[in-house]
Amino acid sequence: MEPLDRDLDETEIELAAEPMLINVGPSHPAMHGTVRVVMELSGETIERCDVQVGYLHRGFEKMCERGTWTQVYPYVDRCNYVSPMLNNVGFSLACEKMLGIEVPERCQWYRMILGELARLSDHLTCDGAMAMELGAFTPFLWMVKARELVWDVMEEETGARLTHSFGRVGGMAAPPTPGFKEHVRAVVDQIRHVMDEVKRLLLGNRIFLDRLEGVGVISVDDAVSLGWTGPALRAAGVPYDVRKSYPYLKYGEVDFDVPVGSASDCYDRFMVRIEEMEQSARIIDQCLERMPDEGPINADDPRVVLPPKDEVYTTIEGTIRHFKIVMEGLKLPAGEVYSFTEGGNGELGFYLVSDGSGTPWRVRIRPPCFYVTGGLERVITGQMVADVVPCFGSLNMIGGECDR
Amino acid sequence: MAKALLQLIQLEFPDAVLETHSQHGDDTVVVDPGAWKAVARFCKEQLAMEMLADLTCVDWPHREPRFDVVAHLHSLSKGQRLRLKARVGDAEGEHAAIDSLTELWASANWAEREAWDMFGVVFTDHPDLRRILTYPEFVGHALRKDYPADRIQPLVPYREVENIEKLPPFDHHEGMSFGRQTHLASRGDD
Numbered sequence: 176m177e178p179l180d181r182d183l184d185e186t187e188i189e190l191a192a193e194p195m196l197i198n199v200g201p202s203h204p205a206m207h208g209t210v211r212v213v214m215e216l217s218g219e220t221i222e223r224c225d226v227q228v229g230y231l232h233r234g235f236e237k238m239c240e241r242g243t244w245t246q247v248y249p250y251v252d253r254c255n256y257v258s259p260m261l262n263n264v265g266f267s268l269a270c271e272k273m274l275g276i277e278v279p280e281r282c283q284w285y286r287m288i289l290g291e292l293a294r295l296s297d298h299l300t301c302d303g304a305m306a307m308e309l310g311a312f313t314p315f316l317w318m319v320k321a322r323e324l325v326w327d328v329m330e331e332e333t334g335a336r337l338t339h340s341f342g343r344v345g346g347m348a349a350p351p352t353p354g355f356k357e358h359v360r361a362v363v364d365q366i367r368h369v370m371d372e373v374k375r376l377l378l379g380n381r382i383f384l385d386r387l388e389g390v391g392v393i394s395v396d397d398a399v400s401l402g403w404t405g406p407a408l409r410a411a412g413v414p415y416d417v418r419k420s421y422p423y424l425k426y427g428e429v430d431f432d433v434p435v436g437s438a439s440d441c442y443d444r445f446m447v448r449i450e451e452m453e454q455s456a457r458i459i460d461q462c463l464e465r466m467p468d469e470g471p472i473n474a475d476d477p478r479v480v481l482p483p484k485d486e487v488y489t490t491i492e493g494t495i496r497h498f499k500i501v502m503e504g505l506k507l508p509a510g511e512v513y514s515f516t517e518g519g520n521g522e523l524g525f526y527l528v529s530d531g532s533g534t535p536w537r538v539r540i541r542p543p544c545f546y547v548t549g550g551l552e553r554v555i556t557g558q559m560v561a562d563v564v565p566c567f568g569s570l571n572m573i574g575g576e577c578d579r
Numbered sequence: 580m581a582k583a584l585l586q587l588i589q590l591e592f593p594d595a596v597l598e599t600h601s602q603h604g605d606d607t608v609v610v611d612p613g614a615w616k617a618v619a620r621f622c623k624e625q626l627a628m629e630m631l632a633d634l635t636c637v638d639w640p641h642r643e644p645r646f647d648v649v650a651h652l653h654s655l656s657k658g659q660r661l662r663l664k665a666r667v668g669d670a671e672g673e674h675a676a677i678d679s680l681t682e683l684w685a686s687a688n689w690a691e692r693e694a695w696d697m698f699g700v701v702f703t704d705h706p707d708l709r710r711i712l713t714y715p716e717f718v719g720h721a722l723r724k725d726y727p728a729d730r731i732q733p734l735v736p737y738r739e740v741e742n743i744e745k746l747p748p749f750d751h752h753e754g755m756s757f758g759r760q761t762h763l764a765s766r767g768d769d
Contacts, residue, residue, distance in 0.1 A: 229712040236697075237721055237728055272603055399629050399655065402686030415655055512603045513633075513651055513662060526649065528637050541633040541651070549689040578712055 194222055197560065201230040205564045207304050208574035210548065212555075212563065219559045226551045231574040239538035243504025244270055244344060247538055252338040254540060255576040257300045258519035260293035260329065263342030268423060269514035269525035270344040273507045276474050282346050283424045284466035288359060289332065289341075290424075291455040291462070295366060296325040297519030297571075298406075298448040298455075305445060305568035306377060309386050314373045321369040324362045331358060344505055345480045346473030356463050363456050370452060387442035391554045391566035398439065401553070402546035405521020406451060407570055410436035410443035417517035429461045444569035479505040504533030520544045520571055542576040584626065584661055591621055607662040612648075615665045616678035619650070622661060623683050628652035631684035632660075634691060636698040640724045643670050646700055648677055672699055672723060679705040697722035 200211035209230035215223040235250045251262040264286045271278065278286070303318030326336045331352055333339035341348050352358075377383050398411040408415055416433045418426040434450035436443025473480045481500055486493030509531035515524040524541030547570050554566050585599045588608050595614030600607050610618045622628040630653040637647040644666040652661045668675030679702035680687035691702040692711040699720035702708060710717060716735040719726050 227711075229710075229714070232712040234721060234728070237726075240724075241728060275603075397685065400685040402630055402632060402684070402690075404632075413655065420658060510602050511605070511607075511637075513605050513660075515632075522632065524633055524651070526633065526635060526651070537637045539633070539635045539637075539649075545689065545693075546686050549686060553685075 199563065201227075205308055206567060207308075208572050208577070210567075210572060210574065210577075212551075212567075214555075214560065214563075216560060219561075221555055221558055221560065221563070224552055224556055226548065228545075228548060228574075229578050231578040233575075233579065235579045236538055236540065239535050241534070243533050244507060244535055245500075245504065247535065248340045248342055249338065251540065252340050253575055254542065254579060255297070255519060255523075255573050256337060257573060258293035258297035259337065259339055260289045260341065261297070261516065261518045262523065263339060264290045264424075265514070265516040265518060265523045266525055267342040267344055268516060269512060269527050270479075270507060271474075272514045273510065273512045273527060273529065274344070274476070274479060276345055276476050276479070278346050278474050279471045280425075281350075281467050281470040282472045282474075284462045285347060285351055285472065286342075287424050287426070287429075288459055288462045288466065289329070291459045292325050292328060292359070292362075294455050294519055295452055296322045298452050299325075299366075301519075301568070301571040302373075302445055302448050305441075305565065306373075306383070308564045308568050309383060311377060311380070311383055314376050317369050317373055317376075321366045324365055328355075328358055328362055331355075343473070343480070345476050350472040351466075356466070356468075359459060359463060363459050366452070367456055370449070374449065384442065386562075386565050387440065387445055387569075389438070389440050389442075390562045391441045391444075391558065391569060393439050393550065393554050395439065397553060398550070401550040403521065403550060404543050404546070405518070406447045407444055407547050407550075408521065409433065410447045411439035412437055417515055417522055421515070423516060425462075425465075426458075428465075429458050431458050441565045441569040448571075506531060506533050507535075515541070518543055520547060520573065520576070540576075540579060542579065544570070544572050545577045548572045548577050584659060587626065588618065588621065591625075592618055605662055606660070607664060609664045609666070612644075612665040612667050612677050615648075615663075616680065616683075618663060619652075619680050619683055622652055622663070626659070626661070627654045627656050628659075628661060629655050631680060631686045631690070634680070634687060634694060636694045636700055636722075638672075638698060638722065638724045640670075644668050644675075645670060645672055646675050646698055648694070648700060650680070667700060672720075672725075675699060676701040676703055678703055681705055696720070699723065 194215045194217050197214045197216055200206045201209045211227040213225045214221045239247045239250055247266060248263060251266045252259040255262050299318045299322045303315040307315035329339060330336050333341040393411060395411045395413060398408050412435050414433045414435050419433050431454045434447050436447050477496055482493040482496050487497045507529040509529055511528045513524055513526045515522050521543030523543055526539035528537035530536045551567060551570060555563050585606055585608060589596050592614055595611045595618060596608055597611060598609040631650060632653040633651040635649050637649060639645055645668040648665045648667060650663040652663060665677060667677050679691055689711060691705055692709060694700050695702060695708055696710040696712050697720055718732060
């Protein structure tokens with residue numbers, strides 16, 4: 176074949192012989208989240224790389240040590256901003272474990288429904304963004320549309336689309352709205368419908384599958400050693416789901432499966448999330464069935480739960496109780512606790528240390544995606560540059576949670 | 580079952596175990612910092628703790644040794660959890676050093692980097708102990724109790740990085756260098 180440029184003598188072009196340094200991020204369209212990856216390339220293969228996080232570090236753990244225990248909620252909200260309700264519930268459970276109280280049954284079901292809706296929104300975002308970064312824009316828009324439906328429910332219940340700050344120690348900020356069950360049923364039906372369409376769009380697409388299959392493989396031992404949890408670990412074939420292994424709330428009483436992968440590649444991580452959405456919808460169905468329409472939502476514990484407003488304004492006891500909880504903060508007994516729940520990305524742990532005053536001594540948030548992102552280096556070393564995008568997408572790194 | 584875990588460690592390391600408790604159902608062993616890695620290795624190899632779920636520190640400024648290094652271990656196969664603690668550092672926060680667990684669990688790499696970044700606890704034999712959440716020029720360790728939350732950090736001059744100039748086949752005006760570029764400068768040429 177004739178060279179396109181006739182004047183060009185190709186023997187004179189000096190090609191790079193030494194490894195090339197490529198810098199991606201911290202702000203890059205293919206990196207949803209602020210992470211910087213410095214790669215050393217040989218040709219198109221990544222020989223070495225350094226993943227740098229921390230660009231979204233806002234010192235949440237420091238700020239938590241300055242307020243009351245209730246004032247931690249806005250911070251945990253902003254940790255994982257695609258599934259804030261799971262963080263709210265996780266933190267509530269940690270405090271309640273320390274206090275030794277259990278919330279009423281209605282609240283437990285309510286928390287489960289809201290939590291599973293948040294998980295739906297998390298997985299919709301992750302899978303949608305992953306598809307978009309590989310060029311499939313339509314499924315992304317459909318999934319974001321479905322996510323918006325979840326947020327409609329959240330807005331109806333909590334007043335905020337995204338940063339709800341809705342959890343409270345010993346209950347929730349408000350009882351479910353009258354139309355809650357109907358609304359959730361309608362939304363879950365619509366999400367199922369959207370998911371069917373998305374699956375038909377994506378899973379028959381050779382280009383999409385080729386970008387995912389066999390890409391970003393990690394061994395089971397590596398995944399466990401790296402502290403991976405959640406969908407990323409389950410895609411490696413380890414059936415560890417906190418909801419099954421250490422049931423909390425009412426997860427022991429509902430029927431659901433833990434989908435696992437076998438190849439531990441990007442495709443499995445994508446599919447595990449798709450399957451989990453189906454399971455979440457199943458859990459929501461059962462919860463809606465079993466959640467009582469009447470009954471208290473907050474635990475009957477004057478130490479931590481605010482009194483009803485009419486008591487606050489009409490009785491001196493109510494006023495004092497309200498004042499003490501708001502001004503001094505509720506008091507967790509001195510000691511330490513590690514409580515963990517299944518967040519959107521895996522085991523979301525809270526290691527709380529209290530000195531018995533109303534202010535947290537230490538709030539350690541064990542962010543699942545900090546450890547998952549810690550494994551990104553191992554996943555992409557040896558892969559092509561183009562594979563960084565699906566690998567990174569399939570790990571679902573949430574900057575706010577990773578960097579706190 | 581859970582008590583048995585604590586007893587196993589106590590039997591194996593009678594001198595190193597300083598304290599045990601099971602507050603709120605979380606089994607905790609406080610060990611001598613010198614035996615930190617040996618106990619961790621025992622937990623991993625004999626007690627099947629395959630996963631280091633978390634590693635962090637707690638600062639107690641009025642106590643000596645000042646820092647608690649806290650590791651949460653998890654056995655996926657047995658469904659057991661264990662908290663390991665060791666106390667390090669003097670009242671000023673100096674000489675806080677403990678063995679790194681990176682040899683045993685890969686997750687210790689980033690977790691220890693974070694603990695070093697936030698508390699200034701040195702993990703000896705860590706392969707890559709850089710700051711992770713803050714930047715290299717950050718002064719102090721943010722999660723120490725004596726670090727004021729409203730402290731303003733000094734401005735960092737623009738970093739000069741060597742060996743990142745453009746490589747062939749790019750010409751000098753092609754591609755992007757990693758430095759700061761202003762479009763005004765190139766416009767001034769013509």
